[in-house]
Each structure stands twice: as C-alpha cells, then as structure tokens.
Amino acid sequence: MAESVSSCVKRIVDKSPFIHEMLISGILSFSNYAQSILPEVEKSYGKEVKNAAIVMALRRYGDELKSRNQKEVHNTVEYGIVMKTNIFDLNLVRRDSFISKLGALYGQISTEKGDFLNITLGSHEVSLAVSEKYRHLVTELAKEEEVLHEMEDLVALSLVFTGDFLQTPGVVYEAVRRLAWEQINVIEIVSTMNELTFVIKREDSMKAFDVLQSFLGVQ
Structure with missing residues (x-):
C-alpha cells in the first residue's frame, strides 16, 4: 500500500536530526526543502506530487513537532550529571x-569506590565499558x-534523575537528538x-x- 504524502514527508524528515531540528526551530525553507525531496516523495507515493502539497x-x-517539543517535560524531571573519565x-x-x-x-571492580563498569549482553554480542585501569583484566x-x-580514552556522562524518568516520554529522545545535532557520536x-x-x-x-546540562531546561 502506497504511503500518503504526509507520511512520506514525515519519514524523510525523521531520517535527519538536523532537518528535524530546523523544522522545530522554524528556520527551514519549506519551498527549497520540498523541491529537494520531491523525487523521493514521488517514488514513495507512487505518482506525481505537487511541490505545494x-x-x-x-x-x-x-x-x-513544535507542539510536542513544548510539553512540560522540562518541569517534571530533575537530574544531575556525573562524569567518569578514562573508560575502555x-x-x-x-x-x-x-x-x-x-x-x-x-x-575485582568496586563501583562503590568510583570504578566504572557496565556490561551489556545482547543476543549475539557482549559490550563492556570499564575503567581504564582494569583494561588488562578485561x-x-x-x-x-x-x-x-x-x-580507549572514553568518557561516561551519567544523568541521575529524581524520580522515574522512564515513565516520562521523550527524555531519551530529546537527549539523543541534542547530541546528534551537535554531531557528538x-x-x-x-x-x-x-x-x-x-x-x-x-x-x-x-x-x-x-x-x-541544558537539554531539559536545567542550567
């Protein structure tokens, strides 16, 4: 089933955090951007589409997006930031x-004394992030x-929330979006x-x- 023009446009915008941000900020040239994505929209839609649409x-x-971005997440979630350096x-x-x-x-590792350790077990892979001084052990x-x-030579930035942030929609998305906008991998x-x-x-x-520090309005 062919997509609607609206869903085609949303999908294309969502592929780029930069266009996404420009659309929210109101600094995107609609006419110029519409012209640039016209071939992709027509391919997904399955027939000719007018630029005005x-x-x-x-x-x-x-x-x-602006309406979604203005929700009161900023006032409902408080947090502090902890930085750990020398991560392998x-x-x-x-x-x-x-x-x-x-x-x-x-x-061997004592997180109570400030050591960093995270182990993620995926279906096919294992990921470890650990304090550099334990690199030889790993x-x-x-x-x-x-x-x-x-x-090596990585840094871990931990947001420590007051309350259950997992029950507040948009927190992870907003943090990742802001980092992507600044081209932080x-x-x-x-x-x-x-x-x-x-x-x-x-x-x-x-x-x-x-x-x-500022993505949820915390200064």
Missing part, C-alpha cells in the same frame, strides 16, 4: 565461555574470544530506572556536558 505537509509536521570499551561475540568469566571481573579475559571492536547508551549514561569520546565530553 509537500510544503503543506512540512508546515503541518513542523507545527506538530570492548565489544565481542557472545559466547558462554566469556560470560562464565564475568564473575571474576565483578570480583583483555586477559577476552584473550581467547572473538573481539569485534575496542576503544555516542559509543554506548546505558539506562536503568533512574540513570541514563552516554559513553562518548573524550574530545566530545565538554560539549556533550553542556548539551546534557
């Missing part, structure tokens, strides 16, 4: 042989495993009931800190 869809979607990140193929070794890792445990990727995203952590490159850490 795309402009109208953009205006309506812009109003929708490792990704490898998930195997029982490695998972069985994780107990040794937990036994690489030793992974010596016989299939390592996919590793990075996120290496890992970790969430718990009241914490949201982004692992990023050190060179992006101060810019990311400023973005996350």
Whole structure:
C-alpha cells in the first residue's frame, strides 16, 4: 500500500536530526526543502506530487513537532550529571565461555569506590565499558574470544534523575537528538530506572556536558 504524502514527508524528515531540528526551530525553507525531496516523495507515493502539497505537509509536521517539543517535560524531571573519565570499551561475540568469566571481573571492580563498569549482553554480542585501569583484566579475559571492536580514552556522562524518568516520554529522545545535532557520536547508551549514561569520546565530553546540562531546561 502506497504511503500518503504526509507520511512520506514525515519519514524523510525523521531520517535527519538536523532537518528535524530546523523544522522545530522554524528556520527551514519549506519551498527549497520540498523541491529537494520531491523525487523521493514521488517514488514513495507512487505518482506525481505537487511541490505545494509537500510544503503543506512540512508546515503541518513542523507545527506538530513544535507542539510536542513544548510539553512540560522540562518541569517534571530533575537530574544531575556525573562524569567518569578514562573508560575502555570492548565489544565481542557472545559466547558462554566469556560470560562464565564475568564473575571474576565483578570480583575485582568496586563501583562503590568510583570504578566504572557496565556490561551489556545482547543476543549475539557482549559490550563492556570499564575503567581504564582494569583494561588488562578485561583483555586477559577476552584473550581467547572473538573481539569485534575496542576503544580507549572514553568518557561516561551519567544523568541521575529524581524520580522515574522512564515513565516520562521523550527524555531519551530529546537527549539523543541534542547530541546528534551537535554531531557528538555516542559509543554506548546505558539506562536503568533512574540513570541514563552516554559513553562518548573524550574530545566530545565538554560539549556533550553542556548539551546534557541544558537539554531539559536545567542550567
């Protein structure tokens, strides 16, 4: 079933956080952008589309996004930011042989003393983000495993919320959108009931800190 013009336009806009932001901010040239996406809209729609129809869809979607963006999330969620530096990140193929070794890792690392450790078990991969001083331990445990990727000199920025932020729609989306707008690449995203952590490159850490400090109106 062919898409409507409106749904085609929404899908195209949603692919680019930058266009998304410009539409919300009201600084997008509807006519010029409509002309640039006309071939893609016609391909999805299945027949000829007038430029004016795309402009109208953009205006309506812009109003929708502005309305959504003005919801009172800012006043209902409070948070602080914790920064951890010198993080080492490792990704490898998930195997029982490695998972069985994780107990040794937990036994060596003390998060109560400020150490950082996050382990994510996916269906096919395992991701570890850990304080750099334990890198030798992690690489030793992974010596016989299939390592996919590793990075060093990373920073973890954790948003610690007052209350259950997972029940507040739009928080994760807004944080990721703001980081993408500033061209900050996120290496890992970790969430718990009241914490949201982004692992990023050190060179992006101060810019990311400023973005996350103000993304919900907190100064």
